[in-house]
Amino acid sequence: MGKTGIVYDDIYLAHETGFHPENRERLRRTVSHLKATKLWDKLSLLKPRKATVEEVALVHSRNYIKSVERICAQGGGHLDADTVTSPSSYEAALYAVGGILDACDSVIRQQTVNCFCLVRPPGHHALPERAMGFCLFNNVAIAARYLQEKHSIKRVAIIDWDVHHGNGTEEIFYRDGSVFYFSIHRYPFYPGTGAADERGEGEGEGTTLNIPFSGWEGREVVLSKFEQAVLKDVAEFAPDFVLISAGFDAYERDPIGGLGLLIEDYRKMTDIVCALAQKTAKRRVISALEGGYSLEGLPLMVAQHLEGLLSASFE
Numbered sequence: 346m347g348k349t350g351i352v353y354d355d356i357y358l359a360h361e362t363g364f365h366p367e368n369r370e371r372l373r374r375t376v377s378h379l380k381a382t383k384l385w386d387k388l389s390l391l392k393p394r395k396a397t398v399e400e401v402a403l404v405h406s407r408n409y410i411k412s413v414e415r416i417c418a419q420g421g422g423h424l425d426a427d428t429v430t431s432p433s434s435y436e437a438a439l440y441a442v443g444g445i446l447d448a449c450d451s452v453i454r455q456q457t458v459n460c461f462c463l464v465r466p467p468g469h470h471a472l473p474e475r476a477m478g479f480c481l482f483n484n485v486a487i488a489a490r491y492l493q494e495k496h497s498i499k500r501v502a503i504i505d506w507d508v509h510h511g512n513g514t515e516e517i518f519y520r521d522g523s524v525f526y527f528s529i530h531r532y533p534f535y536p537g538t539g540a541a542d543e544r545g546e547g548e549g550e551g552t553t554l555n556i557p558f559s560g561w562e563g564r565e566v567v568l569s570k571f572e573q574a575v576l577k578d579v580a581e582f583a584p585d586f587v588l589i590s591a592g593f594d595a596y597e598r599d600p601i602g603g604l605g606l607l608i609e610d611y612r613k614m615t616d617i618v619c620a621l622a623q624k625t626a627k628r629r630v631i632s633a634l635e636g637g638y639s640l641e642g643l644p645l646m647v648a649q650h651l652e653g654l655l656s657a658s659f660e
């Protein structure tokens with residue numbers, strides 16, 4: 346058994362969105378590809394637990410958490426224009442958070458070196474007080490706070506390569522110098538934030554880094570700026586732990602995103618992040634699925650990402 350973990354449970358299929366780009370088929374196809382290619386057998390399967398309300402409240406207000414619970418208990422419905430819930434969405438969202446927290450425990454206890462969390466709903470647009478952009482709870486932001494509070498990790502880097510700016514994560518840590526948020530994304534684009542001059546404030550000044558792209562730069566430019574930022578700016582911050590908001594919608598054929606990236610580029614970006622973690626964070630990397638809506642491409646890109654994590658776990 347390898348030292349790379351994968352978090353997955355069928356509960357993530359119970360978040361029903363109907364005819365929607367963020368649907369359960371994304372995970373179904375990914376799992377079946379990983380099993381068919383036997384990559385699945387090389388990974389340690391982590392069965393997620395359900396996060397507690399206290400854990401979700403590391404980032405979100407209790408009123409907001411209650412409101413999600415109530416809407417789902419009443420049968421589900423829209424939380425914003427494009428964020429839809431079903432009766433089991435609250436439960437699935439708690440297991441998404443719990444899965445990432447389990448991955449944190451596993452890496453801290455050295456049962457695994459790194460982990461990929463194949464979860465939904467995604468998280469990086471979720472704000473402390475509201476859902477947004479298909480996201481209910483900010484999985485990765487909660488993990489960063491959990492690492493600090495439960496495991497006494499001081500400095501956490503969050504690397505967000507989803508094609509959309511993670512406005513929720515940025516806002517949560519904007520005035521916090523202990524969490525470095527780095528994002529590449531299309532701009533101007535949904536959700537409208539992520540300009541290069543958003544660099545943090547107060548204690549957090551300089552620990553937010555946005556590299557926006559118009560979409561016409563070409564993949565080589567995107568990859569080289571990504572590498573430079575990770576290995577220079579994020580490395581200078583010297584994180585003790587690295588989290589990835591792993592969206593796969595910068596893929597050239599993504600139906601709602603696209604930044605010209607190819608399937609194999611996800612291996613390259615994974616290797617770059619693992620090189621950073623090797624330098625400063627005892628190789629500790631946890632990544633969690635955000636976007637990525639090409640049903641044909643997503644399983645292949647996740648496989649590339651996992652190959653990178655596996656290779657780093659054997660070094």
Ligand SMILES: [Zn+2]
Nearest residue numbers: 507509592636
């Ligand atoms: Zn996205």
